[in-house]
Each structure stands twice: as C-alpha cells, then as structure tokens.
Amino acid sequence: ISKILKFDKKRSDKFIINFFKDKQLSEILDNSHYLNSNKNLNSILLKPRIHELFFLYSIIKETKRLTALELGSGYSSLIISLALYENSLSLEKNAKNIKKSNKFELFTVDNEKKYLENTKKRNVKIFKKLNIKPKINYLFSDSYTELYNGNIVHSYKKIPLCIPDFIYLDCPSKKVLGNVNNITFTHKDFPAMSADLLKIEYLLNTNTIIVIDGRHHNVIYLKNNFQRKWKYHFVKYINKHIFILDEKPTGI
Numbered sequence: 001i002s003k004i005l006k007f008d009k010k011r012s013d014k015f016i017i018n019f020f021k022d023k024q025l026s027e028i029l030d031n032s033h034y035l036n037s038n039k040n041l042n043s044i045l046l047k048p049r050i051h052e053l054f055f056l057y058s059i060i061k062e063t064k065r066l067t068a069l070e071l072g073s074g075y076s077s078l079i080i081s082l083a084l085y086e087n088s089l090s091l092e093k094n095a096k097n098i099k100k101s102n103k104f105e106l107f108t109v110d111n112e113k114k115y116l117e118n119t120k121k122r123n124v125k126i127f128k129k130l131n132i133k134p135k136i137n138y139l140f141s142d143s144y145t146e147l148y149n150g151n152i153v154h155s156y157k158k159i160p161l162c163i164p165d166f167i168y169l170d171c172p173s174k175k176v177l178g179n180v181n182n183i184t185f186t187h188k189d190f191p192a193m194s195a196d197l198l199k200i201e202y203l204l205n206t207n208t209i210i211v212i213d214g215r216h217h218n219v220i221y222l223k224n225n226f227q228r229k230w231k232y233h234f235v236k237y238i239n240k241h242i243f244i245l246d247e248k249p250t251g252i
Contacts, residue, residue, distance in 0.1 A: 016054045023082070024130060027122070028053065028075060052238045053079045056211065060084060060166055063209060064091055066100060069164035070108040071156070071196060072171025073119040073138070078126060080168060081106040081134035100163070105135040107160030111143040111172040137162075143172040145180050146195075151221065152180045153195035163203060169194060170213040191217035198225055210243040 020029050032050050056076055060068070060083035068080050088104035095103055110116040120138055127134060141158040148155070154176045171194070176185040183190070192215050212219055219241045223232060226243075233242040 016050055019054060020050060025078075025126065027126060028078075049238075052076075052213070052240065055235070055238055055240065056080060056168065057083045059209065059211065061086065063166075065166040065209070066091075066095060066098070066104060067102045067162055067164045068106045068166040068168065069160060069162060070106060070168045070170075071159075071194065072169070072173075073108045073110040073116050074170070075119075075122075076168060076170065077106065077108050077119050077136065078123050080166075081123065081136045082132075085132055085134035102135075102162050105137060105162070107137045107139065107162045107164070109139040109141050109156055109158070109160055109171075111141060111156065111175055113140050115173070116140055143176045145176055145178040145183070145185055147180050148195045148198070149225070151193070151195070151225075152183050153193045153221070154185050155195050155199065159196055159200070163205065165205060165208050167197065167208065167210045168213070169197065169210065169215070169218075191215070193218050193221055195221075197222060201226060201228060204228075204245055206245055206247045206249045208245040212241040212243070214239050215241075 017029060020026070028050065053075060057079045059065075060080060064087060065084065066087070068084060070077055070080060084104045084106055092104070108116075108119070110119075116138055120136075123134075123136060137160060139158065139160050141156040143154050143156050145152065145154050147153075154172065156172070172192075174186050174188070178184070185193070194215075197210065212222075222243070223230075228245060229247050231244045231246045233244075234240075235242065
C-alpha cells in the first residue's frame with residue numbers, strides 16, 4: 001500500500017489534467033475548484049477536486065477492488081464506479097472463481113435527496129457519452145443522532161446491502177435528524193461523527209480498504225473504537241485517511 005500512498009505526489013498537475021482529458025471527463029475539469037476562480041467556500045466544497053479523485057481512481061485500480069461502498073454521493077461516485085468498471089474489463093475472468101456477490105458494483109448512500117439525484121443524473125449523462133454502463137446502486141437514507149456505546153454519534157437508518165472491499169466515507173451532510181441530551185449535529189460547530197463503519201466492522205473481509213475524506217474528529221473516534229487489526233495512514237497533501245484491515249485470512 002505504501003506504493004499507492006506515495007505515487008500520486010509524483011504526478012504533476014499537467015499529468016492529472018491530461019488523465020481526465022484522456023478519460024473524456026471534461027465536465028470534471030471544467031467544474032474543478034482547481035481550475036475555477038470562484039473562491040466561495042461552499043461552492044468550492046461542492047466542486048470536484050481532481051487530485052483527490054485521481055487518488056481514489058488509482059487506489060481502486062492498483063489494489064484491484066471489486067465492490068465499493070460510498071457513504072455520501074458526488075463526483076467521487078463517478079470516479080469510483082469508473083474504476084470498478086475498468087477493473088471488470090481486466091479482472092472479470094480471474095474474478096469468476098471468487099465467491100463474492102456484487103462484483104464490480106458501487107453502492108452509494110446519501111441523506112440528501114438533492115445531492116443523490118444530481119449525482120445520478122450527472123453519471124447517467126457522462127456514462128451515456130462514454131457509451132459504458134458501470135454498475136451503480138443509489139440509496140437514500142436519513143441520518144440520525146444516537147448514543148452508541150456511550151458516545152454521541154450519527155448513523156444512517158439504512159445502509160446498502162453489500163460486503164465491500166473498498167469504502168469511501170464522506171458524509172453525511174449537516175442534515176442529521178434528532179438530538180441526544182440536546183446535542184445535535186445540525187449545529188455548525190459540531191464535527192461529523194459517523195458510527196456506521198463500527199457497526200459493520202466484523203462483517204468486513206481481510207484487506208478491506210477504507211478512505212476517509214478529512215473528518216479529523218471522526219477518524220480519531222474510529223481509531224479508538226475499531227476492534228480489529230487496522231493499519232492507518234494519513235495522506236496529508238489530499239487530506240485523506242486510509243485504513244487497511246490487516247489480518248491473515250482464515251478458513252477456506
């Protein structure tokens with residue numbers, strides 16, 4: 001994994017821009033906060049960040065991921081599903097003997113119908129232009145505040161039915177329902193604190209990779225509460241946290 005964490009730093013801006021041009025993803029470049037002069041913070045946060053998207057694409061391709069779970073939809077949904085589609089073209093023959101459902105599929109969940117629908121429309125438009133059909137499953141679910149093992153956190157009411165080997169955590173929005181002891185995540189000062197990954201931890205297979213976008217407080221919470229053996233890396237230049245389930249497989 002060290003190779004994956006280091007290689008992207010060596011890629012020039014020109015290389016990454018040409019990557020998106022070669023993939024015929026001009027819409028991502030045109031809307032990118034890197035190339036766009038709009039300095040409004042909210043606008044920037046919703047724009048595609050090409051270096052981070054390139055990293056997601058590369059780690060899925062290089063580590064030959066088969067099934068992805070994305071908590072929070074967006075431009076990342078397009079890139080993750082594209083990488084899985086390309087993996088299907090190169091790995092499908094070798095993957096036939098792997099006992100696993102939902103190969104080369106992305107499952108994405110969001111608590112904002114607007115963002116989920118915008119993501120779906122954008123993906124349909126771009127994949128139609130590229131004449132490809134990646135497998136994407138979209139799920140809307142509310143996110144609610146709860147007390148979980150003594151900590152005030154938030155969780156989705158429903159998460160997609162799959163066992164992923166790649167997970168991308170970048171959610172939910174501040175639209176989290178409810179409160180605990182008057183604590184609510186709709187307050188702008190409270191950090192994201194997702195507990196969803198703790199609930200499915202023991203369902204995950206060895207070598208599962210989790211990528212988390214920023215969310216420093218949430219990462220500390222997960223590091224302190226994961227029960228299995230995880231390796232942790234922080235990729236500073238794109239503000240991404242990486243967890244790898246580092247256990248020896250047992251059984252057949």
